[in-house]
Amino acid sequence: MELLEQLNHAQKEAVISTEGYIRVIAGAGSGKTRALSTRFAYLVNGLGIMPGHILCVTFTNKSANEMRQRIHALTGDNDTGYINTFHGFCVSVLQEDSHAVQYPKNFLVLDNSDIDDMLKIIYEERGLSLRDMTFSSARDMFEIRKLFEEPEYYLDMLTMPLETLKDKYDQATEVKDILFYGYLYQEKKCFGLDYNDLIKFTLYIFRENPDIKLKWQKRLEYIMIDEFQDIDSLQYELMEVLAGYHKNLFIVGDPDQTIYTWRGANVKYLLDFDQNFPSVKTIMMNDNYRSTPQILYAVNSLIDKNRYRIKKDLLPTIAEGESVLCHLAPNTTEEADWITGEILVLKGLGVQYKDITILYRAHYVTRTIEEGLMKEKIPYTIYSGVQFFGRTEIKDALCYLRMLVYRDDISFRRIANVPKRNLGKRRMSFLEQYAADNKCSLYAALHENLDNELFKGTKAGKFIDLIEHFAASYEGLPVSEVLAKILNNSGYEEMLRTEGAQDRLDNLAELKQSVFEYETTCGEEVGLEDYLKHIALFTNADSDAGDQDKVRLMTVHAAKGLEFPYVFLCGMNEGIFPSRKVRTLEGMEEERRLAFVAMTRAQKRLFITEAGGNTFEGIPRYPSRFIMDIDPELLEFTEKPDDNMIKAVRKFIDNDSRHLKGAEKLNLLEKGQRVKHAILGIGTVLDINLDEESYLIKFDEMDTPRQISMKVNLAKED
Ligand code: ATP
Ligand code: MG
Numbered sequence: 001m002e003l004l005e006q007l008n009h010a011q012k013e014a015v016i017s018t019e020g021y022i023r024v025i026a027g028a029g030s031g032k033t034r035a036l037s038t039r040f041a042y043l044v045n046g047l048g049i050m051p052g053h054i055l056c057v058t059f060t061n062k063s064a065n066e067m068r069q070r071i072h073a074l075t076g077d078n079d080t081g082y083i084n085t086f087h088g089f090c091v092s093v094l095q096e097d098s099h100a101v102q103y104p105k106n107f108l109v110l111d112n113s114d115i116d117d118m119l120k121i122i123y124e125e126r127g128l129s130l131r132d133m134t135f136s137s138a139r140d141m142f143e144i145r146k147l148f149e150e151p152e153y154y155l156d157m158l159t160m161p162l163e164t165l166k167d168k169y170d171q172a173t174e175v176k177d178i179l180f181y182g183y184l185y186q187e188k189k190c191f192g193l194d195y196n197d198l199i200k201f202t203l204y205i206f207r208e209n210p211d212i213k214l215k216w217q218k219r220l221e222y223i224m225i226d227e228f229q230d231i232d233s234l235q236y237e238l239m240e241v242l243a244g245y246h247k248n249l250f251i252v253g254d255p256d257q258t259i260y261t262w263r264g265a266n267v268k269y270l271l272d273f274d275q276n277f278p279s280v281k282t283i284m285m286n287d288n289y290r291s292t293p294q295i296l297y298a299v300n301s302l303i304d305k306n307r308y309r310i311k312k313d314l315l316p317t318i319a320e321g322e323s324v325l326c327h328l329a330p331n332t333t334e335e336a337d338w339i340t341g342e343i344l345v346l347k348g349l350g351v352q353y354k355d356i357t358i359l360y361r362a363h364y365v366t367r368t369i370e371e372g373l374m375k376e377k378i379p380y381t382i383y384s385g386v387q388f389f390g391r392t393e394i395k396d397a398l399c400y401l402r403m404l405v406y407r408d409d410i411s412f413r414r415i416a417n418v419p420k421r422n423l424g425k426r427r428m429s430f431l432e433q434y435a436a437d438n439k440c441s442l443y444a445a446l447h448e449n450l451d452n453e454l455f456k457g458t459k460a461g462k463f464i465d466l467i468e469h470f471a472a473s474y475e476g477l478p479v480s481e482v483l484a485k486i487l488n489n490s491g492y493e494e495m496l497r498t499e500g501a502q503d504r505l506d507n508l509a510e511l512k513q514s515v516f517e518y519e520t521t522c523g524e525e526v527g528l529e530d531y532l533k534h535i536a537l538f539t540n541a542d543s544d545a546g547d548q549d550k551v552r553l554m555t556v557h558a559a560k561g562l563e564f565p566y567v568f569l570c571g572m573n574e575g576i577f578p579s580r581k582v583r584t585l586e587g588m589e590e591e592r593r594l595a596f597v598a599m600t601r602a603q604k605r606l607f608i609t610e611a612g613g614n615t616f617e618g619i620p621r622y623p624s625r626f627i628m629d630i631d632p633e634l635l636e637f638t639e640k641p642d643d644n645m646i647k648a649v650r651k652f653i654d655n656d657s658r659h660l661k662g663a664e665k666l667n668l669l670e671k672g673q674r675v676k677h678a679i680l681g682i683g684t685v686l687d688i689n690l691d692e693e694s695y696l697i698k699f700d701e702m703d704t705p706r707q708i709s710m711k712v713n714l715a716k717e718d
Contacts, residue, residue: 003041003074010285011035014250015042018222021277024252025270027314028299028600029290032252033561036224037067039250040081041074043222051081055220055242058085059227062383063561067226082220086235090198093205093216100209101201108192115139115183115194122182132175136500138183145180146196147234154204157184199234206241217245227561228253228273232264249277255310256303259557259594261586288314290563292321294634295599295606301631303596306589314600323636326608328623333517335611336372338638339568342607343378343551346566353379357552357564359598361577363503364388364510366553369570371514373551383554389535393496393504394511398535400486401479404471405529407443409435416446419495421459430454443467466490479531480515513615556598567602569595572610572624574652585662595626608635612645625653669695674717677708682717 004012014024014035026032040056043049051071058064068080082089095105108114116135123129133141146153157165165188169181187193193201206213223243225231228251231239243249251273258267274280288296293316300313325342329335343356358369358380367388373380388394396418399411417423423446435445450461466489474482487493487508496504518534519526552564571577578591599606610623627635628649657663669675673685675697683699689707695714698705708714 003038003045007031007035007038008285008287010283011038014252014283015039017250017281017283018043018047019248021247021273021280022250022283023228023270023273023280024250024283024285025254026252026283026285027254027288027312028257028597029288029314029563030285031287031289032254032285033063033067033226035285036226036250036252037070037074039224040071040083044075044077049221051075051077051079053219053221054081055089055223056081056083057089057223057225057239058083059230059560060558061085061088062558063226064088066562086238087195087198090202090238093202094193094198097205097209097212098201100205100212103191103193108190109198110187110192110194112139114192115142118183118186119179121186122179126178126182128175128178130495130498133179134498134500138179141176142180142183142194143196146200151200153184154200157188162188199238203234203238203241213241214245217242221246222248222250224250224252226252227257229255229258229267229270230260230265231269232260232266234264236269256306256312256593257560257597259560259590259597261590286312286315287317289317290603291600291606292316292318292604294321294323295602298324298606298630298634299596299599301634302599302626302629303592305629306592308586308589322605324606324608324630324634325638326627326635327610327638328641329609329611331517331613332368332513332611333372335570335609336368339369339570339607339609340372340376340378342568343373344376351566353549353551355565356568357554357559357566357601358568358570359554359556359559359601360569360571361556361579361594362506362571363555364506365571365576367510367514369553378551379549380551380553383552383558388507388510391504391507393501393507396492397483397487397508397511398532400490400492401483401528402532403443403467404474404482404486405532407441407467407471409442412442412446415490415492416442416463419491421463423458423460423463427454427458427460474528478519479526479528480512480519482528483515484512509617556594559601560597563601563603565602565604566607567599567605568607568609569598570609572608572627574622574624574656575615575619577624577626583659583661585660588657588660592626592629595624622649622652625657628653669714669716675714676717677712677714680706680708 004015007015008031010026011031011034014022015038018039024032024035036056040051040054043054044051056067056071058067064084068083071077071080071083082092084092091109094103094107098105098107110118116139119135119138160168162185165181165185169178169185172178172181187197206216220242223239225239230253239249251270253267253270255267255270258265261267269276274282291299291314296314296316303309304311327335327338329338339358343353346356347353360366360369366382370380370382370388389398396415399414402408402411403415413428417428431442431445431449434440434449435442438445438448440448446455446460447464449455450464455461466486470482470486470489493505493508496508515531518531574580577595578588582588582591599608608627610621610627612621612623614620623641628646668688669685671685671687674682675685676682677697677699680697680699681701683697683702685695686698686705687696689696692707693710694707695710696705697708697714
């Protein structure tokens with residue numbers, strides 16, 4: 001069969017093993033996804049299975065779309081069956097069968113902002129404030145109660161009439177109950193379902209309605225799941241139910257690419273698959289068809305530093321290519337300039353922009369990169385997120401600055417009531433009317449009406465004072481200082497802190513950094529007006545010119561499963577990648593797997609960059625340990641790193657690693673090792689107690705052995 005010709009032996013086996021439980025464990029770029037999509041085509045074209053009887057689960061919507069296109073190209077059929085994420089598939093089930101739980105077909109799928117809107121109503125109705133609980137902790141609380149603490153609440157929620165739910169809400173006295181029942185009431189009132197509900201609800205319908213369950217089980221003759229290393233317990237449960245009738249389940253995964261344990265994924269489902277299902281056939285694939293040997297040797301050397309893994313190397317099949325190029329820039333602007341320079345060189349060599357992708361760990365890193373690209377007029381597009389200067393908090397912050405200079409209506413509308421100053425819709429429409437009648441700005445309207453009864457009990461006066469104070473004093477001050485102060489004095493940052501919005505605070509810190517850099521590059525005399533004019537270039541930038549030949553920017557998480565000819569992995573600094581939030585050994589290993597995922601996306605050439613200097617807060621920046629993990633022989637440096645710098649970096653990283661929770665386990669001493677204790681002297685390790693995290697040591701000068709904590713420094717003595 002023609003289809004099979006483009007596959008290696010192991011892949012062919014995966015494709016033609018259509019019956020029973022099949023597991024593929026293989027490394028990045030070894031053709032797992034290709035085998036999976038060919039298998040789909042084989043089932044349809046070879047066996048004559050109807051596409052509507054196949055379920056193919058992918059990890060992201062983007063990969064589902066790509067898969068649909070591949071299948072369509074392979075089968076030529078428009079009906080591509082169920083190719084979707086778990087959540088997307090559940091929406092299909094619910095659209096067909098939610099009547100079984102008295103929900104209409106056109107139920108709403110709620111996202112976080114919908115949930116927040118409902119929360120706003122509840123907070124207002126019950127006089128709660130963010131001090132009682134932030135929105136994000138409320139959402140977390142719902143998730144925990146729904147998934148773990150009270151999974152049976154669905155029974156209540158569904159069998160209870162809406163009024164009963166309302167009563168429960170009215171009678172609740174504790175904040176967490178008020179919010180929980182209030183939210184359930186709101187959900188049911190609008191027939192909404194949030195992300196957590198989709199899978200739970202589907203399982204609930206199956207449990208309560210065996211006939212519906214059997215219908216789906218019978219319909220899904222073949223089930224295939226990609227990226228199985230990141231499946232969580234709920235998805236696993238759903239999969240078990242769905243495969244329970246035909247028992248044809250095909251899964252593929254790579255333990256080295258587990259990057260969602262923070263969201264409940266567990267690689268044990270992949271590793272223990274053969275113990276949980278009968279006569280599982282396991283297929284391994286070793287050859288990599290994606291990347292040059294240079295890239296593979298570097299990533300092998302990186303992932304080899306993980307302790308908790310089954311050792312396996314990616315083997316190249318592609319011809320030699322170019323070196324992995326690493327650039328250590330003096331600061332972030334120069335890092336961005338270097339990247340844009342290299343992109344222009346590639347372009348000159350005939351590479352298209354769309355074959356170039358820039359990957360990063362955290363969204364805020366894009367700011368300098370975007371500026372660099374804009375400066376050179378290189379078209380780009382951001383996946384998985386909003387362009388830096390389009391982000392809410394950045395626009396808000398700039399509007400505060402604009403208010404000081406222009407007091408314009410656009411800025412006023414944006415920030416007058418952010419944070420909340422009790423200037424809601426009613427008062428705003430009064431101001432709009434007044435401003436129209438008197439041909440003045442909204443700001444002037446507010447100023448003139450401060451004594452009006454309508455504005456009693458609001459913080460309008462405070463707002464005016466704030467703007468007036470800064471407007472009178474900003475001249476002569478560095479813009480960065482004005483920005484930092486106004487974000488603080490206005491209560492804006494405080495608002496984000498109570499909301500627990502760390503990502504948005506990070507973005508603001510990055511904005512301050514950008515203002516600071518602008519000042520230092522332009523000299524002392526740059527004023528607020530100059531800055532606002534300069535920044536308008538970025539905020540007005542045309543985000544979609546319709547031209548598809550663009551450089552792509554995305555986070556590493558969003559790049560999972562994809563591949564790109566040229567990859568720039570930027571912001572490879574300690575504190576960014578690995579993220580400074582990582583404080584455990586397990587977390588650090590996951591972070592290293594994430595770096596591995598990032599680097600294995602590259603096909604032809606991989607570029608790695610970082611920037612030195614200091615952060616805005618004055619903390620020195622170090623190159624990421626993931627650069628240091630790679631055997632230096634396998635990297636080409638644009639400039640040989642200074643030995644003293646390398647020493648300082650190693651010292652920093654060693655020290656940081658030692659403070660990770662669980663790090664003691666890394667440098668275990670062996671039994672029989674002679675050690676020196678600072679006070680007790682020289683002794684021999686007799687035993688290792690991992691649970692207690694201690695060593696049993698017999699010191700030469702003592703008659704009986706002692707349990708000594710692993711936290712104590714014990715130098716090896718030979
Ligand atoms: P990841 O773990 O990153 O998801 P993967 O194992 O799913 O990787 P694929 O995306 O299926 O890998 O394949 C990687 C690349 O290798 C793709 O460009 C694919 O077309 C190509 N490829 C896969 N198998 C073969 C083969 N047998 N011969 C030639 N090229 C192949
Ligand atoms: Mg894949």
